[in-house]
Amino acid sequence: MSYEGNYDREFxxxxxxxxxxxxxxxxxxESPRLIYDPRTGDPDGSGRTPFPMNTVPPERxxxxxxxxxxxxxxxNQPGLSNNYFAAGSYTFDxxxxxxxxxxxxxxxxxxxxxxxxxxxxxxxxxxxGKLGGPEISSAGGNPGAGTGNTYSFTGAVTYIFKPSxxxxxxxxxxxxxxxxxxxxxxxxxxxxxxxxxxxxxxxRFEGGWPQFAVxxxxxxGIPNAFMPYSxxxxxxxxxxxxxxxxxxxxxxxxxxxxxxxxxxxQPEATGALYGASxxxxxxxxxxxxxxxxxxxxxxxYATFLLGLPTDRGKITMVPDEYNTRSFQYSFYIRDRWNAxxxxxxxxxxxxxxxxxxxxxxxxLELYDPDTNKMLICGVGVVxxxxxxx
Numbered sequence: 001m002s003y004e005g006n007y008d009r010e011f012x013x014x015x016x017x018x019x020x021x022x023x024x025x026x027x028x029x030e031s032p033r034l035i036y037d038p039r040t041g042d043p044d045g046s047g048r049t050p051f052p053m054n055t056v057p058p059e060r061x062x063x064x065x066x067x068x069x070x071x072x073x074x075x076n077q078p079g080l081s082n083n084y085f086a087a088g089s090y091t092f093d094x095x096x097x098x099x100x101x102x103x104x105x106x107x108x109x110x111x112x113x114x115x116x117x118x119x120x121x122x123x124x125x126x127x128x129g130k131l132g133g134p135e136i137s138s139a140g141g142n143p144g145a146g147t148g149n150t151y152s153f154t155g156a157v158t159y160i161f162k163p164s165x166x167x168x169x170x171x172x173x174x175x176x177x178x179x180x181x182x183x184x185x186x187x188x189x190x191x192x193x194x195x196x197x198x199x200x201x202x203x204r205f206e207g208g209w210p211q212f213a214v215x216x217x218x219x220x221g222i223p224n225a226f227m228p229y230s231x232x233x234x235x236x237x238x239x240x241x242x243x244x245x246x247x248x249x250x251x252x253x254x255x256x257x258x259x260x261x262x263x264x265x266q267p268e269a270t271g272a273l274y275g276a277s278x279x280x281x282x283x284x285x286x287x288x289x290x291x292x293x294x295x296x297x298x299x300x301y302a303t304f305l306l307g308l309p310t311d312r313g314k315i316t317m318v319p320d321e322y323n324t325r326s327f328q329y330s331f332y333i334r335d336r337w338n339a340x341x342x343x344x345x346x347x348x349x350x351x352x353x354x355x356x357x358x359x360x361x362x363x364l365e366l367y368d369p370d371t372n373k374m375l376i377c378g379v380g381v382v383x384x385x386x387x388x389x
Contacts, residue, residue, distance in 0.1 A: 001099040012090040012137030015082040016127055016218035023301050024069045026056035030080075031298035038286040038308060045290035054298075062307025064194050068212065068220060069305075071131040080297065084218070086127035090137035094120040108160045115153050122146040126183060127218070132209045134223045142227060146180035169240040179230040182222055184208050189221075190277055199278040203320065205267060211279030214304045216297035225275040225315065229266035235259070253333035262324045267317040278314035285310055324364070326357035356385035 020030075028035045034050040041047035051057070075083035100114040124140030127133045135143035156170035190199025190210040199210045205228050209221030241254035267276035274280075282304040284295025303310065334348030356377075357364055363377020366386040378384035 002097070004096045006092075006094040008090075008092040008094075010090040010092075010137060010139065011087065012124075012139070013085065013087040014127055014134070014136055014138075015077070016084045016086060016133065017081050017297075018073060018075055018084040018217065019069075019301055020080070020083075021074055023298065024072065026058060026061060026302075026305055028054045028056070028298040028302055031296060033293055033296050033299060034289075035287050035298060035302045036289050036292075038306065041289070045285070045288065048289045051302075056302050056305045061305045064196060065305055065307050067194055068131070071128075072220070073128065073131075081216075084127075086133075086136055088125040088127075088136045089123075090125075090140060091123045092120065092139070093122075094118065109157070111155070111157045113153070113155045116151070118148075118150040120146075120148050122180075126223075128220065130184070132182065132184070132221045132223070133218055142180045142182075143223065144180055144182040144185075144227070146178070148176070148178035150177070151175045164245040166243045167240065168243075169238075172237040172239075173234070175232065175234040177230075177232050179228070181228040182208055185228060196278070198314065201276065203276075205265060205317075206276045208277050210277045211274050212282070212304075213273075213279065214282045215284060215300035217301065221279075222275060222277060225272050225279070226266055226268035227275060229264065229268075231266070232261075232263040234261045248338045250336040250338075251333070252336075254331070256328075256330045258328040260326050263321055264323070265321045267315045269315050272313065272315050273311065274313040274315065276315050276317060279312065280309040281311040282308070283310040323360045324357050325360060327355055329353040356388045358384060 022028075022030065028051075031054055035054045035056065036048040036050050038048065040049045073084060077083045077085050096116070096118045098114070098116045100112065102110070102112045104110045122140055123145050124135040124137050124143055126143045127136050132143070135141070140146070151174065153173045154170060156168070159167045161167065185204065185208045187193070188200035188207055190196050190208075192200075194210075196210065200206050200208075211222050211225070212220040214220075236257075236259040238257040239254065241252060244251045244253075282300050284299030284303060286306065286308045287299045287302040288295045330350065330352040332348060332350040334346065337345045337347075339345055358377065362379055363382070363384040363386060366375045366377060366388070367373075368375055375382050375386050377386040
């Protein structure tokens with residue numbers, strides 16, 4: 001039996017971009033571009049007039065934005081970009097234990113078993129503390145607390161029926177569990193604190209902060225669209241091989257059966273900008289004028305102060321957990337024929353079968369471009385494999 005432990009403690013840091021105190025008050029007088037009032041002019045953005053003194057009046061600021069401003073730190077570095085330095089402690093602990101037992105039951109039968117476990121814990125704080133934001137250390141990959149376990153078992157047996165016929169077989173099992181959760185996940189901050197309908201849902205993974213992405217500034221809240229997540233992925237393998245020697249023939253035949261499962265609680269979708277608690281993006285368009293110069297950070301932050309998102313979204317994950325099951329089957333036979341002292345021939349056959357994967361309770365989903373329909377395999381008249389062979 002063996003044990004190995006690693007304990008990593010790092011002083012981590014990163015730079016981000018936050019608004020100046022003047023910008024938080026609505027004072028955009030430092031901007032070389034004018035800040036236009038979106039309530040003026042035509043619907044297409046032409047004919048707008050700028051805010052007096054390039055300042056957004058306090059009465060025009062969104063009440064939701066004010067709550068976020070109160071939690072946003074002031075710059076602690078000079079300039080308008082990378083003007084905030086955050087530091088914190090990143091921790092990563094890993095434990096690994098292995099054990100193996102060999103057992104010779106008789107001259108004909110030998111066995112061994114091996115079991116391994118790897119466990120880790122990770123904490124990577126967010127750079128804005130209670131307001132969230134990106135993780136401080138790039139080593140963690142995701143903000144918040146992560147944990148994981150990898151279990152592995154292998155059992156093998158060798159049996160000698162007679163000197164010319166030998167069996168070797170083994171069974172392997174591996175399961176990988178990983179999860180990461182952002183801080184304040186159990187609080188419905190978008191719904192209860194900010195009062196934004198449609199952000200937090202009833203399920204736990206829909207809690208926490210929404211994302212607020214103001215162009216030119218570091219994200220507030222949850223900084224990505226795929227958290228939290230929890231994964232349980234088992235794998236199984238069964239292998240049996242026979243070696244049979246007959247005169248000048250060395251025949252080997254057997255099978256290999258392989259099964260995998262994926263069980264993921266992870267609200268994500270290809271191309272989605274925001275996650276299960278929703279998100280809002282703020283560009284400079286609403287405070288620019290049609291045909292005018294391009295906007296800057298001041299325009300986008302003024303848009304944020306006014307509470308006028310230029311995009312928004314939310315991933316609505318229908319099941320509580322997505323899962324798949326897949327199997328692979330293979331059988332083979334091979335003969336090595338020592339035809340003479342000068343000639344050896346090797347030949348054989350192998351058959352492999354990879355059935356269409358399915359979910360735990362039904363088939364997968366398959367888009368049919370011919371009918372422009374999404375097929376739910378195994379539901380109604382649709383076969384479990386959707387006709388894929």
